[in-house]
Amino acid sequence: MTSPAVEANADGLIGPTHSYAGLSPGNLASSLNKGEASNPRAAVLQGLEKMKLLADLGLPQFVLPPHERPDIGFLRSLGFAGSDGQVLETAWKQAPSLAAAACSASPMWAANAATVTPSADSADGRLHFTPANLVTNLHRSLEHAQTKRALDALFPDPARFAVHDALPSVGHLADEGAANHVRLCADHGSAGVNLLVWGREAWEGWDGPYPARQTREASEALARRHGASGVVLARQGKAAIAGGTFHNDVVCVGALDTLFFHELAFEDTAATLEAVRRAADGFEPKFVEVSATDLPLADAISSYLFNSMLIRIPGEDRLTLICPTETEENPRSRAVAERIAGSNGPIGQVRYVDVRQSMRNGGGPACLRLRVVLNEAELAATSDAMRFTPALHAKLNEWAGRHYRDELTPRDLADPQLLEESRGALDELTGILSLGSGFYPFQRS
Numbered sequence: 001m002t003s004p005a006v007e008a009n010a011d012g013l014i015g016p017t018h019s020y021a022g023l024s025p026g027n028l029a030s031s032l033n034k035g036e037a038s039n040p041r042a043a044v045l046q047g048l049e050k051m052k053l054l055a056d057l058g059l060p061q062f063v064l065p066p067h068e069r070p071d072i073g074f075l076r077s078l079g080f081a082g083s084d085g086q087v088l089e090t091a092w093k094q095a096p097s098l099a100a101a102a103c104s105a106s107p108m109w110a111a112n113a114a115t116v117t118p119s120a121d122s123a124d125g126r127l128h129f130t131p132a133n134l135v136t137n138l139h140r141s142l143e144h145a146q147t148k149r150a151l152d153a154l155f156p157d158p159a160r161f162a163v164h165d166a167l168p169s170v171g172h173l174a175d176e177g178a179a180n181h182v183r184l185c186a187d188h189g190s191a192g193v194n195l196l197v198w199g200r201e202a203w204e205g206w207d208g209p210y211p212a213r214q215t216r217e218a219s220e221a222l223a224r225r226h227g228a229s230g231v232v233l234a235r236q237g238k239a240a241i242a243g244g245t246f247h248n249d250v251v252c253v254g255a256l257d258t259l260f261f262h263e264l265a266f267e268d269t270a271a272t273l274e275a276v277r278r279a280a281d282g283f284e285p286k287f288v289e290v291s292a293t294d295l296p297l298a299d300a301i302s303s304y305l306f307n308s309m310l311i312r313i314p315g316e317d318r319l320t321l322i323c324p325t326e327t328e329e330n331p332r333s334r335a336v337a338e339r340i341a342g343s344n345g346p347i348g349q350v351r352y353v354d355v356r357q358s359m360r361n362g363g364g365p366a367c368l369r370l371r372v373v374l375n376e377a378e379l380a381a382t383s384d385a386m387r388f389t390p391a392l393h394a395k396l397n398e399w400a401g402r403h404y405r406d407e408l409t410p411r412d413l414a415d416p417q418l419l420e421e422s423r424g425a426l427d428e429l430t431g432i433l434s435l436g437s438g439f440y441p442f443q444r445s
């Protein structure tokens with residue numbers, strides 16, 4: 001069934017504990033910047049500017065609230081006791097790695113929030129979401145329950161939206177959400193191809209230097225529970241993972257009929273492209289491949305050319321690639337981006353955005369957003385209060401200016417005062433985004 005639809009973005013609002021704690025092995029930027037001071041205020045403002053750009057270009061834009069961090073409930077579940085401040089202080093003294101996990105602002109990377117199947121592709125005609133269990137990294141495994149709450153708030157009508165629980169939190173079903181999913185289609189409202197990229201099989205012996213974060217079994221389960229059509233499963237390139245491609249979206253992005261990817265993205269490129277071609281119903285997919293000669297994998301990863309947003313600006317024929325400024329600063333990456341935009345292929349324009357604070361943790365423009373295809377009735381059924389507008393932008397800028405620090409070292413995360421500041425910020429945000437009382441755990445106790 002085809003009905004007119006648009007692609008909206010829901011971005012993770014960057015939280016007050018944004019920091020560089022080196023929590024993600026295999027994510028080279030996270031390891032490289034471990035221990036550096038961060039600037040949470042600059043980070044959240046950069047994220048808001050990106051949302052503004054997309055909203056100004058005519059794409060519906062939503063805000064997903066940060067999670068409560070430090071996650072005192074998690075630390076209590078591990079036996080730390082006393083007042084909330086004491087829990088935090090003792091955890092930092094006795095188990096700093098657990099405490100660091102409890103403080104991460106990682107829910108900002110909304111591409112990992114969930115896997116999304118638009119209603120045009122689902123068996124029951126609803127729009128399906130499965131929050132990702134993110135079990136590969138401890139700090140990220142704490143996200144899915146609150147992510148579900150946020151998605152329930154943004155997509156409240158169960159007749160139109162199915163917000164599932166995460167897959168069981170076990171390594172066999174390790175799932176990283178939309179970062180390993182690309183949807184191709186003739187237009188957003190018609191049936192698409194759902195390319196699900198996995199890194200390892202649940203029972204295989206994994207011997208790579210870095211974790212493969214998505215299992216084949218998890219990807220299959222997502223497709224099954226969403227009743228997704230047009231499914232293509234593909235194995236991520238092992239060499240890509242070994243080089244620091246912790247999610248497929250570090251080396252691949254797709255939109256409408258176009259798949260833009262690095263030569264090493266898939267283990268078997270020819271078979272993957274052939275399967276996509278076969279699954280495409282009523283359109284001819286366009287493949288834009290970049291060779292390792294033109295752009296060595298290491299440059300692709302440090303400059304995040306492929307972690308760009310690929311969008312069609314309303315009224316334009318060709319696609320626009322929204323890259324991070326790091327792409328512009330890398331001569332090889334920039335040359336590739338400009339050559340592609342200068343050719344007469346499907347991508348006609350490149351723009352650059354500054355999301356440096358997030359980039360230093362391995363999160364580019366594409367990581368910060370969850371794409372959701374919505375038909376008119378679905379768009380009308382979303383939460384108005386979570387829609388990004390100039391008025392909300394002004395409010396959030398002012399709110400961040402009052403609540404966020406402009407410098408945070410990993411050591412500051414142990415400060416009970418930061419806990420109070422963060423809660424104060426989130427309490428006020430609950431009202432701004434109309435999230436309802438008890439949205440955050442600290443509001444319920």
Ligand code: SUG
Binds near residue numbers: 022023362363366
């Ligand atoms: O899961 N970084 C995130 C980055 C996620 C990027 N998302 C996508 N590619 N879609 C991760 O590795 C680092 C946190 C730290 O080290 O403090 C972190 O979690």
